[in-house]
Amino acid sequence: ELRLERRRAARRKSLIIRGICALLLALICVLTFRAFAGKAKAEDQAPSFKYYTSLRVEAGDTLNSIALEYMDDEHYTINAYVKEVCTINHLDDADSIRTGAVLIIPYYSTDYIAY
Numbered sequence: 875e876l877r878l879e880r881r882r883a884a885r886r887k888s889l890i891i892r893g894i895c896a897l898l899l900a901l902i903c904v905l906t907f908r909a910f911a912g913k914a915k916a917e918d919q920a921p922s923f924k925y926y927t928s929l930r931v932e933a934g935d936t937l938n939s940i941a942l943e944y945m946d947d948e949h950y951t952i953n954a955y956v957k958e959v960c961t962i963n964h965l966d967d968a969d970s971i972r973t974g975a976v977l978i979i980p981y982y983s984t985d986y987i988a989y
Contacts, residue, residue: 920984922946926962931975946982955980 929940937956945955960967962978971977 922948922982922984923986924949924980924982925987926978926980929977929979931971931973931977933973935971935973937971940977940979944979944981949982 929944937959938952940959941950941952941955945952950958959965959977959979962980965971
């Protein structure tokens with residue numbers, strides 16, 4: 875009877891070890907799949923490069939209208955874009971642009987331009 879009990883204990887221990895190994899293997903497979911899936915997704919998207927250009931303010935232009943035309947939704951919200959334009963151009967607030975003024979504005983492009 876002691877022998878039988880030892881065999882049962884050894885089987886239980888073996889089953890627990892096999893179960894843990896199976897769970898670890900499944901976890902490794904899931905993590906590996908996620909890593910490759912994320913890489914494939916990133917490789918599908920073309921890289922974008924940040925550039926700056928100058929823009930002459932025309933009658934009726936506002937920083938919000940400029941943001942809607944030039945900002946990239948992937949990198950900015952309208953408020954963040956307007957804030958960056960104000961910072962670059964040393965503007966106190968978004969209402970301080972005037973017709974004829976020249977602003978430096980950021981934009982993104984997938985084209986690489988070597989200067």
